[in-house]
Amino acid sequence: MTHDHDLVLRPTPAQTEAALNPPPGRSGGDLVVETLAGLGATTVFGLPGQHALGMFDALRRSDLRYIGLRVENNAGFAADAYGRITGEAAPLLLSTGPGALTSLAALQEAAAASAPVLAISSQVPTAGLGGGRHGYLHELPDQAASFRGVAKSVHTVRAQSQIPSAIEAAWKSALSAPHGPVWVEIPQDVLLAETAIPVVTGGDAFPEELPPRPELTAVAADLLSRAARPAIIAGGGVVRADASGKLRQLAERLRAPVVTTPGGKGAFPWKHPLSLQSWIEDRHTTDFLEDADVLLVVGSGLGELSSNYHTFKPRGRVVQIEADLGKLESNHPALGIHADARLALQALLETVTPREDATAADRVREVLAKVADRIAAQELTLEQDVLASVRKALPADSPSFWDMTILAYWAWSAFDAKGPNHMHSAQGAGGLGYAFPAALGAAAADPTRPVLAVSGDGGALYSIAELATARQYDLDVTWLIVDDGGYGILREYMTDAFGEATATELTRPDYVALAESFGVPGVRTTPENLEQDLAKALQASGPSVVLLPAVLRMFAPTHPGSD
Numbered sequence: 001m002t003h004d005h006d007l008v009l010r011p012t013p014a015q016t017e018a019a020l021n022p023p024p025g026r027s028g029g030d031l032v033v034e035t036l037a038g039l040g041a042t043t044v045f046g047l048p049g050q051h052a053l054g055m056f057d058a059l060r061r062s063d064l065r066y067i068g069l070r071v072e073n074n075a076g077f078a079a080d081a082y083g084r085i086t087g088e089a090a091p092l093l094l095s096t097g098p099g100a101l102t103s104l105a106a107l108q109e110a111a112a113a114s115a116p117v118l119a120i121s122s123q124v125p126t127a128g129l130g131g132g133r134h135g136y137l138h139e140l141p142d143q144a145a146s147f148r149g150v151a152k153s154v155h156t157v158r159a160q161s162q163i164p165s166a167i168e169a170a171w172k173s174a175l176s177a178p179h180g181p182v183w184v185e186i187p188q189d190v191l192l193a194e195t196a197i198p199v200v201t202g203g204d205a206f207p208e209e210l211p212p213r214p215e216l217t218a219v220a221a222d223l224l225s226r227a228a229r230p231a232i233i234a235g236g237g238v239v240r241a242d243a244s245g246k247l248r249q250l251a252e253r254l255r256a257p258v259v260t261t262p263g264g265k266g267a268f269p270w271k272h273p274l275s276l277q278s279w280i281e282d283r284h285t286t287d288f289l290e291d292a293d294v295l296l297v298v299g300s301g302l303g304e305l306s307s308n309y310h311t312f313k314p315r316g317r318v319v320q321i322e323a324d325l326g327k328l329e330s331n332h333p334a335l336g337i338h339a340d341a342r343l344a345l346q347a348l349l350e351t352v353t354p355r356e357d358a359t360a361a362d363r364v365r366e367v368l369a370k371v372a373d374r375i376a377a378q379e380l381t382l383e384q385d386v387l388a389s390v391r392k393a394l395p396a397d398s399p400s401f402w403d404m405t406i407l408a409y410w411a412w413s414a415f416d417a418k419g420p421n422h423m424h425s426a427q428g429a430g431g432l433g434y435a436f437p438a439a440l441g442a443a444a445a446d447p448t449r450p451v452l453a454v455s456g457d458g459g460a461l462y463s464i465a466e467l468a469t470a471r472q473y474d475l476d477v478t479w480l481i482v483d484d485g486g487y488g489i490l491r492e493y494m495t496d497a498f499g500e501a502t503a504t505e506l507t508r509p510d511y512v513a514l515a516e517s518f519g520v521p522g523v524r525t526t527p528e529n530l531e532q533d534l535a536k537a538l539q540a541s542g543p544s545v546v547l548l549p550a551v552l553r554m555f556a557p558t559h560p561g562s563d
Contacts, residue, residue, distance in 0.1 A: 088175075320337065406553070
């Protein structure tokens with residue numbers, strides 16, 4: 001009897017010959033790039049360093065495209081965006097010690113947003129592993145320990161024969177739901193030594209699926225089918241799983257209103273009759289959701305930003321679909337379904353009974369009208385006009401990347417992303433400097449459409465060096481910098497809390513002149529000319545900077561205790 005696990009793929013005569021006589025001059029670094037190519041990678045990001053030179057030398061002998069950034073953290077943000085846009089694991093090549101550690105903030109954002117990043121770092125020579133102090137440059141007692149709280153999985157290689165399998169295992173980990181960053185480290189001597197190991201010609205790039213348990217989806221379908229007032233909260237897991245189409249089908253079948261979280265922007269059509277849009281940071285919206293007798297939460301852990309700062313208290317039955325087991329029922333008791341959003345929504349579509357509800361669209365319009373009235377009463381015309389100008393200037397199919405800045409906080413609630421996977425921000429981990437390098441990664445992923453980055457002047461100063469990257473690779477990114485002379489949101493927070501702000505004011509450069517010094521065209525605009533200037537910059541090929549000097553304000557919060 002022959003079992004499936006007894007079947008082995010036989011090498012062809014040509015493969016046998018290549019394996020027996022590998023080309024000379026290859027090193028452990030070649031095994032790295034060959035494995036990446038065999039898994040389907042086409043582009044890598046990173047920054048070279050002394051211990052990683054074996055990898056970077058091997059790039060010379062490969063067909064992989066290399067995009068080199070100027071700061072490791074920015075390289076991580078670029079890889080993050082490339083992974084979000086393509087759905088592929090984005091390789092990030094780094095050196096040891098300071099180079100590796102500088103990427104940590106970017107990997108934290110990738111972890112929070114479930115972006116598949118495959119970070120491959122060098123290590124000190126093998127003799128320095130294990131915590132003994134040898135005095136190697138960049139040596140740490142346990143470099144991998146710094147990444148265990150951030151990466152989905154950590155892999156330390158000690159011999160060349162381990163390289164293909166370690167990278168393949170990391171690749172699968174990065175792409176298995178929930179997506180996320182992974183870490184592989186390889187000692188300098190392993191990377192540099194000549195290898196007789198055959199050329200890596202392929203790999204198993206298929207991640208494990210995460211289907212729902214059928215007994216749980218049966219209960220969920222029954223609850224939703226019998227609900228009088230069902231509602232849906234759609235998070236970033238819907239976008240990552242490419243499940244927006246199935247979400248729409250389910251919402252229409254159940255006549256269930258849908259609100260998207262900041263991470264779930266674009267998961268549901270903005271102007272759909274059942275769309276509550278993204279106004280989850282609003283008491284009118286959270287009151288409506290609290291009144292749902294069955295609330296379906298898909299791809300969200302209902303964290304701080306997705307629960308009106310943990311003030312949202314659902315009174316009905318909650319059904320939560322979440323690929324990250326740690327987020328399941330972490331904030332609210334629920335019927336927890338540990339599954340990929342796409343597979344779980346498909347299971348529900350196959351089992352729910354369609355509902356009729358002639359009032360659902362009217363109730364949605366009523367909530368949105370209350371939200372609009374609340375914002376209109378606060379005299380925030382400038383902010384609304386600026387956001388509207390950005391939306392009008394940006395092509396509908398272009399992605400946008402937003403830093404932690406006041407205009408981005410508005411966008412979380414009020415910006416129509418025009419589609420899934422079109423709007424991305426640093427709201428997962430909340431670090432500064434995300435937007436511009438991430439936009440560069442997106443432009444590398446898809447050069448057929450312009451990309452927008454939005455930063456404040458404080459966040460922009462984290463990323464100025466990457467103007468050189470944008471120019472070197474001629475990446476089609478327009479960078480909108482809103483210059484208010486400091487850390488604007490912190491200025492507001494401190495003034496509201498303490499009566500005055502401290503450490504929030506910044507001396508800053510002339511951003512237009514600075515951009516032009518890199519060979520990147522820049523223009524200073526006004527709120528009145530923003531739409532025209534931004535549209536012109538987006539239509540021109542290559543990188544550009546649009547500077548908007550403006551002091552924007554946030555809309556008033558509505559959660560209890562925010563007065």
